[in-house]
Amino acid sequence: MTTGVRRRMGVEERRQQLIGVALDLFSRRSPDDVSIDEIAAAAGISRPLVYHYFPGKQSLYEAALTRASDDLAERFVEPQDGPLGARLLRVMRRFFDFVDEHGPGFSALMRGGPAVGSTKTNALVDGVRQAAYLEILAHLRVEEPPARLELVVRSWISLAESTALIWLDGRRIPRGELEAQLVHDFAALAAVSAAHDAEMAGLLRRVFAEEPAESPFTDLVGRLVSLAS
Numbered sequence: 001m002t003t004g005v006r007r008r009m010g011v012e013e014r015r016q017q018l019i020g021v022a023l024d025l026f027s028r029r030s031p032d033d034v035s036i037d038e039i040a041a042a043a044g045i046s047r048p049l050v051y052h053y054f055p056g057k058q059s060l061y062e063a064a065l066t067r068a069s070d071d072l073a074e075r076f077v078e079p080q081d082g083p084l085g086a087r088l089l090r091v092m093r094r095f096f097d098f099v100d101e102h103g104p105g106f107s108a109l110m111r112g113g114p115a116v117g118s119t120k121t122n123a124l125v126d127g128v129r130q131a132a133y134l135e136i137l138a139h140l141r142v143e144e145p146p147a148r149l150e151l152v153v154r155s156w157i158s159l160a161e162s163t164a165l166i167w168l169d170g171r172r173i174p175r176g177e178l179e180a181q182l183v184h185d186f187a188a189l190a191a192v193s194a195a196h197d198a199e200m201a202g203l204l205r206r207v208f209a210e211e212p213a214e215s216p217f218t219d220l221v222g223r224l225v226s227l228a229s
Helices: 011-028 036-043 047-053 057-074 084-101 103-111 119-139 147-168 175-194 198-209 216-228
Strands: none
Touching: 011 036, 011 047, 011 057, 011 103, 036 047, 036 057, 057 084, 057 103, 057 119, 084 103, 084 119, 084 147, 084 175, 084 216, 103 119, 103 147, 119 147, 147 175, 147 198, 175 198, 175 216, 198 216
């Protein structure tokens, strides 16, 4: 009979394990409520050993946020095939998958958590927003966006963030309805901008021309027409 021997982890492997453990705990409870002792116990090591790999909870928190922000940014990556409305809906589903899985961690990432005012934390949030912004521009096939388009895209990203944070507080609206509503919000913001700008109007016409009869964008048009009548 052989006795199992615990394998000794290398430095980087142990660091990644601790980041994963911390992220899991931060995803279920506010980072303020998670102690180093809990992280150590969940990782199966002693408290002093945690400090051997990270100088303190703040540095471990920031490492966990870095992984979370990379994951969140990836949720906006989508193949640039097919109508835009369907692509944005898939992006919103993956975005809300993350929000659903990492509720307290998402709130901490967006609101700062225990790292309020931290340059590192702010940079991570800005990085996610910039990655999302560039992905949306790529879907629109625009390399140098005019000022109004930049305003629309960045406003929509902020709206998606605030919608998710409000939804987490009670989840009173079905998730799928919010995902579709946010896609409608993108089209509505673009339409209002197009009413004031010929370049935006041309972009919107091109987008709508590529939409099939059944899509989130055409669904919005139908809903607005029924309201007007």
